[in-house]
Amino acid sequence: MSEFIPPLEILIEQFQRLPGIGRKTAQRLAFSIIDSEEEKVLQFAEALVNAKKNIHYCPSCYNFSEGGLCSVCRNSEKDKTVICVVEDAKVLMAIERVKGANRYNGLYHVLHGVISPLDGIGPEQLKIKELLERVADPELKEVIIATNPSVEGEATAMYITKLLKPMGLKITRLAFGIPAGGDLEYTDDMTLLYALQGRREL
Amino acid sequence: MSEFIPPLEILIEQFQRLPGIGRKTAQRLAFSIIDSEEEKVLQFAEALVNAKKNIHYCPSCYNFSEGGLCSVCRNSEKDKTVICVVEDAKVLMAIERVKGANRYNGLYHVLHGVISPLDGIGPEQLKIKELLERVADPELKEVIIATNPSVEGEATAMYITKLLKPMGLKITRLAFGIPAGGDLEYTDDMTLLYALQGRREL
Numbered sequence: 059m060s061e062f063i064p065p066l067e068i069l070i071e072q073f074q075r076l077p078g079i080g081r082k083t084a085q086r087l088a089f090s091i092i093d094s095e096e097e098k099v100l101q102f103a104e105a106l107v108n109a110k111k112n113i114h115y116c117p118s119c120y121n122f123s124e125g126g127l128c129s130v131c132r133n134s135e136k137d138k139t140v141i142c143v144v145e146d147a148k149v150l151m152a153i154e155r156v157k158g159a160n161r162y163n164g165l166y167h168v169l170h171g172v173i174s175p176l177d178g179i180g181p182e183q184l185k186i187k188e189l190l191e192r193v194a195d196p197e198l199k200e201v202i203i204a205t206n207p208s209v210e211g212e213a214t215a216m217y218i219t220k221l222l223k224p225m226g227l228k229i230t231r232l233a234f235g236i237p238a239g240g241d242l243e244y245t246d247d248m249t250l251l252y253a254l255q256g257r258r259e260l
Numbered sequence: 261m262s263e264f265i266p267p268l269e270i271l272i273e274q275f276q277r278l279p280g281i282g283r284k285t286a287q288r289l290a291f292s293i294i295d296s297e298e299e300k301v302l303q304f305a306e307a308l309v310n311a312k313k314n315i316h317y318c319p320s321c322y323n324f325s326e327g328g329l330c331s332v333c334r335n336s337e338k339d340k341t342v343i344c345v346v347e348d349a350k351v352l353m354a355i356e357r358v359k360g361a362n363r364y365n366g367l368y369h370v371l372h373g374v375i376s377p378l379d380g381i382g383p384e385q386l387k388i389k390e391l392l393e394r395v396a397d398p399e400l401k402e403v404i405i406a407t408n409p410s411v412e413g414e415a416t417a418m419y420i421t422k423l424l425k426p427m428g429l430k431i432t433r434l435a436f437g438i439p440a441g442g443d444l445e446y447t448d449d450m451t452l453l454y455a456l457q458g459r460r461e462l
Contacts, residue, residue: 061353061356061357062324062353063315063324063325063326063331064326065307065310065311065313065314065315065326066311066315066324068307068310068311069307069308069310069311071307072303072304072307072308075300075304076289076292077288077289077292078285078288079289083280085350086279086280087278087279087281088311089348089349089350090278090279091308091311091312092311092312092315092324094312096312096313098277099308099309099311099312100309100312101274102274102277102308103305103306103308103309104305105267105270105271105273105274106271106274106293106301106304106305106308107301107302107305108267108270108271109267109268109270109271109290109293109294109301110293110294110296110298110301110302111267111298112267113265113267113268113294122264122265122268122294123265124265124266124267129265146291147291148287148291151263151264154263155263
């Protein structure tokens with residue numbers, strides 16, 4: 059038995075399907091919709107449909123695009139000799155957001171996930187085949203693997219490295235260690251281990 | 261400057277307008293929409309529009325209704341001699357959800373807020389005038405004021421009491437005190453005060 063009248067119950071269930079939204083939050087969000095002006099609700103509904111309809115994947119790097127190549131691939135100022143492999147478009151945006159002279163200026167490749175056998179995600183579900191095709195480009199010199207330092211991220215990095223290594227490319231991995239402004243006393247064991255293993259000679 | 265392509269940025273902004281949803285959560289929700297099947301997104305958009313279009317207020321108690329009187333007011337088994345005044349429909353649902361022989365079986369009146377001068381909400385923005393009209397019903401014997409034990413809830417309770425008292429009705433307020441299963445040692449000062457002030461003779 060549902061507690062609420064059908065249109066409200068349906069809306070609550072829809073909100074509950076979103077990641078990280080429980081029953082109580084879904085109720086709060088649904089009530090706020092009912093309290094909003096009709097025009098605002100229509101705008102929200104339209105934004106949902108438009109986002110789904112108009113956001114496509116870039117046919118080259120699989121970043122979000124409104125059709126055709128994405129803004130990074132279209133940008134003629136980007137260094138086409140480097141590809142940075144990321145888990146999802148959010149990481150790409152995070153790297154693009156960095157300002158300054160030393161910022162990364164190469165291309166990207168969005169995997170759309172990481173290898174995770176427990177979740178039934180194998181290499182064939184990711185854009186790895188597509189990466190191999192791009193790597194055939196003679197202009198390319200380096201592939202930076204920027205997956206997260208999680209078990210799945212590391213496994214994916216290793217898998218890709220094994221595939222690309224025989225092609226004679228430079229394969230690099232992001233540095234992991236103490237974050238900027240971090241305090242060694244409060245750093246977790248895993249990060250300390252990374253920082254020690256990745257130590258550099260001065 | 262927006263970080264994302266327009267349809268995505270617009271969707272993120274729409275999610276951000278919801279209460280308690282910050283930029284990061286809005287991004288997460290927007291990304292999950294893009295990853296969903298188109299049919300699911302259309303269902304969500306439809307649920308939004310339908311909820312807004314089909315949920316009306318009961319012309320008697322201002323609870324949610326799909327048109328005409330709400331399910332409580334329509335229920336002939338309800339005791340029409342008691343009205344329980346609540347801040348919003350969520351409280352009404354919470355009271356209706358209680359099971360058992362002693363459960364409340366009267367009518368309700370939803371104020372749609374509490375008096376809060378700091379937020380610019382005065383008595384005229386609430387359904388207080390409508391409550392006064394209902395109270396003229398000679399069948400009515402008791403009004404239970406079930407606003408929250410907050411500053412605004414108490415002020416609203418006092419305001420309504422002042423208005424209704426001259427009408428010769430029985431006006432009651434919910435009991436506040438130690439909650440079921442509560443531990444006196446860990447009860448806050450205000451609750452202890454309520455519990456002591458509201459003590460009953462055994």
